Amino acid sequence: MIVEVSNLKKRYKKQMVLKGIDIQVETPQIIALVGPNGSGKTTLLNCMTNLLSFQEGKVRLLGKKHNDASIFQQVSYLQDNRLLYGNLTGYDHLEFICRVQNIAISKIKEVAMRVGMEKYLKKRVRNYSLGMKQHLLLSMVIINEPKLLLMDEPLNGLDPTSAINMRKILLELYKEGTTIIVSSHNLDEIDRLTNTIYFMKNGALLKESLQDISSKKYLITINDIDKARKVLNEKNIPFTVTDKYQVGFEETDINLQSFIDCLNDNDLMIRDIEAQKVGAEKRYRELFEEELSS
Numbered sequence: 561m562i563v564e565v566s567n568l569k570k571r572y573k574k575q576m577v578l579k580g581i582d583i584q585v586e587t588p589q590i591i592a593l594v595g596p597n598g599s600g601k602t603t604l605l606n607c608m609t610n611l612l613s614f615q616e617g618k619v620r621l622l623g624k625k626h627n628d629a630s631i632f633q634q635v636s637y638l639q640d641n642r643l644l645y646g647n648l649t650g651y652d653h654l655e656f657i658c659r660v661q662n663i664a665i666s667k668i669k670e671v672a673m674r675v676g677m678e679k680y681l682k683k684r685v686r687n688y689s690l691g692m693k694q695h696l697l698l699s700m701v702i703i704n705e706p707k708l709l710l711m712d713e714p715l716n717g718l719d720p721t722s723a724i725n726m727r728k729i730l731l732e733l734y735k736e737g738t739t740i741i742v743s744s745h746n747l748d749e750i751d752r753l754t755n756t757i758y759f760m761k762n763g764a765l766l767k768e769s770l771q772d773i774s775s776k777k778y779l780i781t782i783n784d785i786d787k788a789r790k791v792l793n794e795k796n797i798p799f800t801v802t803d804k805y806q807v808g809f810e811e812t813d814i815n816l817q818s819f820i821d822c823l824n825d826n827d828l829m830i831r832d833i834e835a836q837k838v839g840a841e842k843r844y845r846e847l848f849e850e851e852l853s854s
Contacts, residue, residue: 561586561623562708562739563608568617570600570607577603578614579763585741590734592750593743594840595760596848601743604760605710609637621708633661636701638711641693646686650677650696653685654703661704671703676725690717698726702733709733711742715749727752747840757840759847768843777810781832782823791826805831 563585570578577600585591593601606612608619610627619626621635644653654668672678677695685693694717701709715723727749730740744750750757759766782788785804792799792807797819800808809819816833823830 561620562588563741564618564620565608566618568604568607568614568619570603570612570614577763578607581617581765583758583765585739588734588737588739589756590730590740590742590754592754592757592840593741593760594745594747594750594757594844599760600763601760602712605637605712605741605743609635609710611637633704634707636704636706636709638697638701638709638714640712640716641690641697644685644688644693644696647684649684650681650688650699653696653700654681657700657703663704667703671699674702674729675699676722691719691722694718694726695722698729702729705736706738709738709740711740711744713743713745715744715746723749747844750840757843759844761847766847777808778816779806779808779832779834780819780823780830781806781834783829783831787826788823788828791822791828795822797822 561584563583565581565583568578568581569576581604593604595601603612607614608621608626621631624631650672651668654671655665657663658665658667668681669678672681675695675698677692677699680688680692685696688696694714698714701711715726718726723746730742730753734740742750742753757768759768779802781803782805785801785807788799788807789801797814798810798812802808809816820830820833
């Protein structure tokens, strides 16, 4: 088991922040943790990595208790940049990690080039921009080639190019066998990273796969849009024209197979069918309508 969180409860005085959280991850994947500020995302990550105590429940990472210091040879946690030291260089930070974890110093150059921070690696961190600090934080958490990577708002302060590069690196790590749990407000990037989302609301987790909550909308590419328009109108089948070779269809009283049969029966060639998933932002709006309207 990569991650096992069972009935995790955390309270501050009388306020219950985490209300019996359960997470089980058995195979490498990317999981997004989404919710408004104050919903408990950072608290959950801090509890999982033994930075905060909790009142009930248990956490095991890579088969070991979360307070076993040896797990951090293979587990990394990207926090915010307040943990960086302004008078030290980026190189200094990475060298310290290498020496503590017995990692070859040559890895510093390798990871700096992968992240794209080699030009300012030896500058003092106090002179870094917010995006440069995020690059350093990313370098610090991947230099040990972790099996489990926890990330709290890794996209903060990144320009579009850096955000694209961050996504590329995370997908590469996943393909290399790393499980990633990422907390983020950037819902567009979440859609590009994963379909598995844990929405946090009122101290509880709602796990959803965006593929499973499909709105049953489809884009269908065909060879003759004018003929398709005529046929569908004659059959009183609702549709929209989205492109000169594409129609949009949403399952209501008529299912997708019936729609396809209608086209095929009238000698219309279907070239492609694309399901449209809900998307993280739309689902977020549905779940947090009250917070958005307040």
